[in-house]
Amino acid sequence: MSQVRVAILTVSDTASADASADRSGPVLQGLLTQAGYVCTRLQIVPDDEIRIRTVVLGWCDQGDVDWIITTGGTGFGAIKPLLEREAPGIVHLVLNASLQATPLAALSRPVAGTIKNTLVVTLPGSVKAVQENITALLQAGVVNHAIELVRGGSGQTVHEALASEGVRSPAPPPPPPPEAAVEVEVTPAPVPAEGPVRSPGSVRSSSHRHLHDHGHAHSHDHGHGHATPKPRSVLSQDPGLPAHARHRESPYPLVSVSDALLTIIREVQPLPAYEEPVTAALRGHVIAEDVYAPHNVPTTFSTNVDGYALRCMRLEPALRSSN
Template identity: 50%
Template sequence: MSSIKVLIVTASDSASSGKSQDLSGPEIQRILQHHGYQDISTIVLPDDGAQIRQTVQDHSERGAIDWIITTGGTGFGVKDRTPEAISPLIERHASGIVHLLLSASMKHTPFAALSRPVAGTIKNTLVVTLPGSVKAVRENMEALLSNGVVAHAIDLIKGGSGKQVHAGLGTSHTAGPASSTPDHHHHHHHHDGHQAPKPRTLLSHDPSAPVPGRHRISPYPQISLEAALQLILTEIQPLGSLELPVTPTLAGHVLAEDVYAPRNVPSSRTTNVDGYALRSSDLPGIYNVLTWKTRAPAEDVPQGSVFRVNTGGPLPAGTNAVIMVEDTELVSTVKDANDKDLEESQVKTLVQVSAGENVRLPGSDVRTGDLVLQKNDIITSLGGEIGTLAFVGRKEVKVRRKPIVALLSTGNEILDLQSPNSLPNDGWGGIYDTNRPSLQATLEGMGYKVVDIGIVPDDVDSHVQAIAKGLQEADLLLTTGGTSMGSSDLIKPVIERRFAGTIHFGRVSMKPGKPTTFASIPVPDKQGERKYLFALPGNPASALVTFHIFVVPALRKLGGWPVERCQLPCVKVQIQNAMHLDPRVHFHRVVVKATPDGLKAYSTGGQRSSRVASLSGANALVQLPILQEGGPSQLQAGEWVDTVIIGEIQV
């Protein structure tokens, strides 16, 4: 089975023209490689039925490819023509595989019913069509590769008896060409009984093996920044909703319902100025002054009198207009026993006002049943949304739950600043934990609750206990350190080997932050539910940069923010210092100031990933383009560059 040859065909106009990056094709390739497939080739085609049909037909008839996987064009979109292109070529339809694909995706979303997969053989080649989304591709590939379905099918198509596959599957559950993980014996029928969950990746080194056995080259493919962000926003789904009282603590939540006004605002006629309520027929002259203390507002104001009102107050009966204080003069006052003024007695009106002047009618601001806030609106800390809820009298509102974050640092050399534990007296004094306090300050400043798990030493049991605590108490785990190639870097092995987690990416083509890791871990006893983990690099600047680039979008997606609002804002700024380019996307820490000539960015100095001072005062990250062969080695001062804003812009 190790000789299985696979061709991945991506159908996408934008990817074939270079306008967007193909994410699904590389994801299929990654999954296949993880299952031991080695002979894999890829093609990206436009959404052209004739070109897709010809490509699949040519490769099938040559007999050089055992399995063709297409991705994209299987839905009901105008350009989705892959099923129409492939179906006429199929000689033997595999309806069971089609059912397997649909049922796998239907477990996750009813919209999978809109997919139109095709599966079957052309000559001696198995052809399977998959959707274009990374999430759907991952679900479908897991179904195809589990229990050796595809490997068994290809063996039979090639003329085998299936015995080799059966024998191999006697010791392998996730049957790829080179799988050797011990498991139960394979049969065509299902077995009852519980089985421990299996991770979808198992690339990490075995921490129980001797140090010389560790990886010296990372087994995790280095993916692009765009692909990493796409994976995060695809994998993570919002948390559930709950009803909360309308208080300032709502800031940062996302509405989970449309909000309608339960009553008119104002509920009765009110004044929008300070002045005196009267009749529009009252001519300029001298009038007695009535107040709340001297007359009930439900009683008509008599002729020859006016009623003093303040802005927002209701109009008393018998009045239909308000004259402003500025259009009156004081005539006389009520005095006390010592001849001191206590209250207005009479005023002189200087003008005549028309009916309705300076009066707000019932419902003039909001009418009963008006939509005042919409589902998925973000309740900001600026006060407008909370003010609106209070304005219409909503005491409680349904919102998306905000994620709780468990925070921990790893490393035997790390000391807690407030309660340092002594290290062995070997001449090494250790280093203070910078990441936990800085990340906690950032998280709490954004309004997130933080569970501080502390510093975790470099041993497997301590890692297991810390991660288990984080899974129990939080929605997202945030770790720093232990993500590189050291023998004591245990985050990835523990996630995969002790929690059956999936490493969605373990390296990103960026600087700083290359070893950033994003993983999901199944929640015990909760079918299909997962929690998420980010393992950030241990260097302080790397940790904070990757937090803003990756973790903030993840937290926002968990909290129900619209996808287009999940990433921090990115704007063009004019750099004031020359900046060197790198083969990876480089985030240069800067201070952005607003000037009459636009936004200007000033470098914070040396950009070494361990130099946390480069983030002190920084309010933005200049996203430098990738160094191109034959291109300039740096950007010059005065050039305009995309910049991620992480703090308040200075003036």
């Protein structure tokens, strides 16, 4: 496979004002260059979703970048809506590598997928996290294989190599360490003076033993049973309830747009028309037919005084058509 062309986008308000504050971008570039990748672009943008999407879509449209990596910022919210195909396996790989270093990685939200013929991966902003995640992505040729598939390749060489290795069985877990011997002294429960006498074989519903540091064990019996756990909330189909209290699946069948329009036409009846004097009480009413003035008002052109009334729609750069 030919050399992989990489573009790095650092998302940081601080670094966008002072490029010398960018730490993760240059480190990322050095790691990739050392691994044999060609870093064609290194850019810094503020933490603004529109700016992030504009740069990423522009690189993907040009078609001369194989892999886009963002570091820092709100990569999750800006990049995920742009992905045409998500790559959850790469996300799991990145999270697993981070979780082995720190439990705080559970709070990160990496994103991976493809836009056109470009692989896009978002990474955190810290240098430590960038080094850990890139090491995981480059091991065993994961990224190279992904980019080959994005380019339209079959990955036959990799698949044949995996087939030749045979089936790999996971290593058995190590045996648990031997438990230290603990001297246990059992004190029989006293028999009440009154009440039924229990036979040695009688057992109550539950028994709890508590071991203390001095090696003695005390057994406490409770006569209560344990009921099957029940859900704390009951989901409903009421659309007026908040989302967390409603079922995820609607009880109503899906219908086509044409069937829905026919249902609306069949069920909705127009309101009757009636005459009313023009007063303030007509607020909220709709006229039954168009009303035209008997002559133009004003009678002459007066745009130099009245001006024009315009209505426009602003299109965000990231949502404009590439055509």
